[in-house]
Amino acid sequence: METFEILEHTGDVKIKVCGKTKEELFENAMAGMFAVLNPKSEVRNPKQRTIHIQSPDINALLVDFLSEVNYLRQVHREVYDRVEFLKFSDTELEGTLAGYEAKEFGEDIKAVTFHDLNINQNEQRIWETIIVFDV
Amino acid sequence: MQKSDFVKLSEYLWEVPRSFRGDMRVAARLYASEKMLEHAFRDESIEQLVNLTTLPGIQKYSIGMPDLHEGYGSPIGGVAAIDAATGIISPGMVGYDQNCGMRLLTSQLTTDDIRPKLDALATEIQKEVPSGLGRGRQLKFDIHEMDKILEEGSQHLVQKGYGEPEDIENCEEHGQMAGADASLVSEHAKRRGSDQAGTLGSGNHFLEIQKVEQIFDEETARQFGLFQNQVVIMAHTGSRGLGHQNATDYIRLMQGAMIKYGIDLPDRELACVPFQSEEGQKYFGALACGLNFAWANRQMISHFVRKAWDSILGTAGGKLSMLYDIAHNTAKLEEHEVGGKQIKLIVHRKGSTRAFPGQLVFIPGSMGTASYVLVGVESGKDTFYSTCHGAGRVMSRAAAIRNLSAPDIVRDLKEKGIIVKCWSLRGIAEEAPQAYKNIDEVIDVVHNAGISKKVARLVPLAVVKGE
Numbered sequence: 001m002e003t004f005e006i007l008e009h010t011g012d013v014k015i016k017v018c019g020k021t022k023e024e025l026f027e028n029a030m031a032g033m034f035a036v037l038n039p040k041s042e043v044r045n046p047k048q049r050t051i052h053i054q055s056p057d058i059n060a061l062l063v064d065f066l067s068e069v070n071y072l073r074q075v076h077r078e079v080y081d082r083v084e085f086l087k088f089s090d091t092e093l094e095g096t097l098a099g100y101e102a103k104e105f106g107e108d109i110k111a112v113t114f115h116d117l118n119i120n121q122n123e124q125r126i127w128e129t130i131i132v133f134d135v
Numbered sequence: 136m137q138k139s140d141f142v143k144l145s146e147y148l149w150e151v152p153r154s155f156r157g158d159m160r161v162a163a164r165l166y167a168s169e170k171m172l173e174h175a176f177r178d179e180s181i182e183q184l185v186n187l188t189t190l191p192g193i194q195k196y197s198i199g200m201p202d203l204h205e206g207y208g209s210p211i212g213g214v215a216a217i218d219a220a221t222g223i224i225s226p227g228m229v230g231y232d233q234n235c236g237m238r239l240l241t242s243q244l245t246t247d248d249i250r251p252k253l254d255a256l257a258t259e260i261q262k263e264v265p266s267g268l269g270r271g272r273q274l275k276f277d278i279h280e281m282d283k284i285l286e287e288g289s290q291h292l293v294q295k296g297y298g299e300p301e302d303i304e305n306c307e308e309h310g311q312m313a314g315a316d317a318s319l320v321s322e323h324a325k326r327r328g329s330d331q332a333g334t335l336g337s338g339n340h341f342l343e344i345q346k347v348e349q350i351f352d353e354e355t356a357r358q359f360g361l362f363q364n365q366v367v368i369m370a371h372t373g374s375r376g377l378g379h380q381n382a383t384d385y386i387r388l389m390q391g392a393m394i395k396y397g398i399d400l401p402d403r404e405l406a407c408v409p410f411q412s413e414e415g416q417k418y419f420g421a422l423a424c425g426l427n428f429a430w431a432n433r434q435m436i437s438h439f440v441r442k443a444w445d446s447i448l449g450t451a452g453g454k455l456s457m458l459y460d461i462a463h464n465t466a467k468l469e470e471h472e473v474g475g476k477q478i479k480l481i482v483h484r485k486g487s488t489r490a491f492p493g494q495l496v497f498i499p500g501s502m503g504t505a506s507y508v509l510v511g512v513e514s515g516k517d518t519f520y521s522t523c524h525g526a527g528r529v530m531s532r533a534a535a536i537r538n539l540s541a542p543d544i545v546r547d548l549k550e551k552g553i554i555v556k557c558w559s560l561r562g563i564a565e566e567a568p569q570a571y572k573n574i575d576e577v578i579d580v581v582h583n584a585g586i587s588k589k590v591a592r593l594v595p596l597a598v599v600k601g602e
Contacts, residue, residue, distance in 0.1 A: 006533050007533075008531045008533060008534060009178075009205065009531050009533075010177075010178045010180075010204045010205040010528050010529065010530070010531055011204050011205050011206050011207075011211050011528055012206070012207060013532060013533070038561070055387075055390075056390060056391055056394075059403075060387070060390050063387075064387060067383050067387070071323050071326075071327060071380060074327055074376055075326050075327055075376075077269075103269060104268050104269030105268045105269075106268070106559055106561060106562075107268075107337055107561075107562075108268055108336055108337040108338065108601075110231040110232055110379040111231040111379050111382060111383050112383075113207040113208070113231075113404050114207075114208075114227075114386070114390075114402075114403040114404040114406070115206075115207030115208055115402060115403075115404040116207075117403070132207045134207060134230065134231045134232070134379075135337070135338055135532070
């Protein structure tokens with residue numbers, strides 16, 4: 001199972017993300033986002049942030065989660081490569097992001113969109129969705 | 136969808152009738168040559184253009200410009216004019232780069248005057264105007280200052296000494312959108328924008344030192360002080376992290392509100408609410424802040440470009456004057472004629488530029504190709520006085536990186552005498568001219584279709600790109 005894959009999109013960046021569980025799907029989506037952002041880091045100075053998000057449904061929860069990560073990484077200039085969920089449902093998540101300082105990013109992500117987003121389980125019981133980032 | 140779903144209205148105008156899909160409220164129109172129309176089916180752009188016709192309150196038709204390409208929600212190069220009394224406002228359609236737009240500064244120098252110092256000038260501009268993807272600007276505004284900028288736009292910065300009164304006089308909305316209320320913008324958005332006023336951003340955003348290569352309309356060119364071989368500076372950027380977060384916040388809010396107002400759309404990303412609703416009015420006030428921040432950003436960029444200009448050219452450089460500044464991602468309250476009556480509309484322009492009669496429009500080409508100065512005309516009435524905004528992508532960024540070599544692109548441009556300054560090779564490949572439509576063909580469509588008129592063609596001497 002590929003964790004994420006970058007697909008064709010004329011104007012922006014589209015990725016396909018997979019995960020054995022919804023939690024894993026969220027973590028892989030975050031990894032896909034940082035792959036697009038292409039961060040440059042010199043010293044691996046560790047950083048941690050806590051997050052708590054409530055949303056009307058699972059699709060909105062993913063957008064809101066990634067939007068919050070995008071906000072945190074931009075204002076603090078950090079990269080997160082792990083997330084530990086203390087609470088996780090279709091409408092709420094709480095957890096800790098762990099990562100390190102970034103010197104700069106090779107690409108900007110303006111936002112995470114709802115376009116083509118549809119979290120679902122495929123025939124192999126793998127959770128998957130498309131995500132389009134405005135870059 | 137296919138070509139046969141379109142009715143040909145003229146050589147450059149095509150229509151998908153309302154009967155095409157059950158949820159269409161009006162027809163969808165596309166300004167394009169036959170070749171462009173055929174190419175448009177390669178991605179989802181036409182379907183996205185049709186989706187715009189489902190927006191409650193839309194008048195006449197949704198409009199696609201010849202630079203149309205796939206976006207999220209709305210296609211890039213889309214216009215939807217919505218009845219302000221009964222219809223919606225869509226944060227999703229305006230998108231995340233609120234007031235992404237263009238500014239042109241003009242000098243009195245010619246290419247011969249500048250040639251010996253061109254490389255030094257491009258280097259200095261690159262140093263003065265960072266992309267903002269690494270460290271932000273040294274100049275960081277506190278929340279109080281941010282609130283002033285959000286409500287007063289570039290006017291506040293000019294008062295602080297970052298520009299001249301003519302910068303405001305010659306800016307759309309005089310650099311300050313009315314109705315801006317900073318309390319409607321989140322702390323998150325203000326923090327994302329606090330060190331980004333005066334930064335270019337990434338993607339297709341750029342600064343170019345250009346020359347006026349060809350003049351098509353002598354009278355208009357003279358009126359606006361444009362002449363053959365003149366050196367000008369073009370800036371393309373938007374509201375940076377502030378606008379991106381502002382849009383994110385309101386699109387999030389709309390997800391719940393849409394259910395409340397019983398609005399069901401084919402694409403959730405078109406998130407909208409009635410314009411007259413509390414949420415609609417709040418968004419409109421917050422959007423005004425986003426627009427103001429973008430004008431402030433381009434104002435700060437002008438300030439730092441002028442600093443670079445003076446430092447390299449000294450008094451011989453003379454003045455860099457503001458010609459005009461115009462947005463191409465907005466929703467504006469305007470009055471237009473519909474069915475013989477003047478009515479108030481929220482005109483959404485996503486990758487489309489307002490083009491009122493006599494008003495200047497700047498259309499950037501892709502990296503290393505031409506840009507245009509256009510002027511709005513009376514016959515632009517058919518598009519609610521809107522025109523295109525750029526060349527329009529044809530190749531995804533991923534495909535461009537895979538198939539094109541950045542060093543080759545830089546060498547090709549160098550052979551044409553164009554200097555490129557960019558910190559990132561990947562950024563150069565992504566924005567290669569081959570990844571875009573031919574700007575001359577796009578401009579010919581809007582010119583020949585009578586929705587705006589060619590004034591001058593500009594070509595780059597040096598390109599300073601975001602990452």
